[in-house]
Amino acid sequence: FTRLRVDGEIVSVEDPPKLDRYKNHSIEVVIDRLVMKKGLRKRLADSVELALKISDGIVVLDFPGSKNGEMTLSEQFACLDCNISFEELTPRMFSFNSPYGACKTCSGLGFYQEVHPDLIVPDQNLSISEGALVIYNSASKTGFYAQMVKAVTKYYGIDPDKPYKDLPEDQKEILMHGSGGERILMDYEGRSGRGQFHIKFEGFVNNLARRHKETESDNSREHIEQFMIQKPCARCSGDRLNPVVLAVKVGSKNIADYTRLSADAAYKYMLELKLNKTQKFIGQRIIKEIKERLKFLIDVGLGYITIDRGSATLSGGEAQRIRLATQIGSGLMGVLYILDEPSIGLHQKDNKRLIKTLERLRNLGNT
Ligand SMILES: [Zn+2]
Ligand SMILES: [Zn+2]
Structure with missing residues (x-):
């Protein structure tokens, strides 16, 4: 090569400019200069190929004197302006059943599930002691959950005999979303004896959401899903695939x-x-x-x-x-x-x- 372009200036390889070592410089090799006419196609192709080879797939085309300016082309699936890149497209990327294609947010389901308070308390005319919180109705009345509810209602002065709909909003909020890490003393009586300990009440919505995520049993996951509603995924709006695939x-x-x-x-x-x-x-x-x-x-x-x-x-x-x-x-x-x-x-x-x-x-x- 005989010419370089250093910081935008064409210079000769023989006579390089002095460079400030503490600054970033752009140094490019001029591969070829030609006026396009018949018969030069092969030479142009060879030059582009050579450029791609020594630059790992990027070539800049300059059109001096034309208003088109410069053009940067890349062999990679990447755009330097938008700073995005992606792998070569393959068929498996077009399937939401494949991790290569699935939307990362919803894992290809197209929706996500969210615990909804109305499903935990389907009948707001009932009081807590009448079973308004259906979530622990199926569990034993003396079981852990029942005793936890008892401790929570006692601590916050929530009236268990009032219809749920008549409870103040802040009390409903505590039941559903917890008490923000406040420690509550709970009396517990189980098969192995009785005792007192402190719990942090996370609220039924958070409790169900956490257990849904953590459980390894299909049965309890299905049980919890009764209290969940489906919402379209915010990332893919239900299209189930990742943005790269959806752009094709x-x-x-x-x-x-x-x-x-x-x-x-x-x-x-x-x-x-x-x-x-x-x-x-x-x-x-x-x-x-x-x-x-x-x-x-x-x-x-x-x-x-x-x-x-x-x-x-x-x-x-x-x-x-x-x-x-x-x-x-x-x-x-x-x-x-x-x-x-x-x-x-x-x-x-x-x-x-x-x-x-x-x-x-x-x-x-x-x-
Ligand atoms: Zn772009
Ligand atoms: Zn999604």
Whole structure:
């Protein structure tokens, strides 16, 4: 190389400027200078490649005399201006079941669960002694929780015989969210004897939330979930994937937008997708696959079903026809199918399509 660019000034390698050792300097190598014309494409490509090689993937293009100014290009998936970078995209990143794709905040669930006071006290007309706090109703009346409530009500002068709705707000607040670390003396009588000790009452909302997080038993987790409501995740707003993945779009839609479409609309979207030559070449096989599978769903009369629909919410007839669509897709032959009212819930106009589907299965050599 014969030229450098030091702090923006082009200098000769032979004659470098004096540099202040206590300052940061930008030192770049000038790889090539050319006026683009026919026949130079190869040289330009070689120069860019050389630049990428010695710089670990970053090249600056300067267009002297043009108002375009400079252009920094990077081989890494990174933007120097926004200071973000990410790994090379892989299929597993597009699944919320994979830690590579899942939203970090909700672990790919799309929602989070929160203990709600109204579920702990569903009937505010009851008093505490009548069982307003359903959380410990199922537990023993003499158990730890009952004795804890007794200690708390006694300490704060909460009337256990007053309907819950008539209790002052600050007392309800203590019951739900605790006493802020205040130590309460509690009488306790258990199988192993009786005694007195100090507890910190964290409140029922916090208590349930903590136990939900800490428990290793599915049973108690499920029990606690009765007192929880679901809220859409604040980070991904229910899209379940991380921001990098959601920033990837085909046409105008990311994968979450796309899976919210019905099979009909998703099929139409693929038909109308405008791609340039390179994109077409890259996408042709996957687009063909997607269209075929959507067509199977449409053929068995399920065009109205959205792709993100949970399988637990499907009716028996729908689930059966989805299995049928999968079967057609797999192209199996020599199989005996037993279908139990496959047209149930099917619109009259879709019966013909279903019958065609069955005939296709038969023509493949199935019975
Ligand atoms: Zn950027
Ligand atoms: Zn999320």
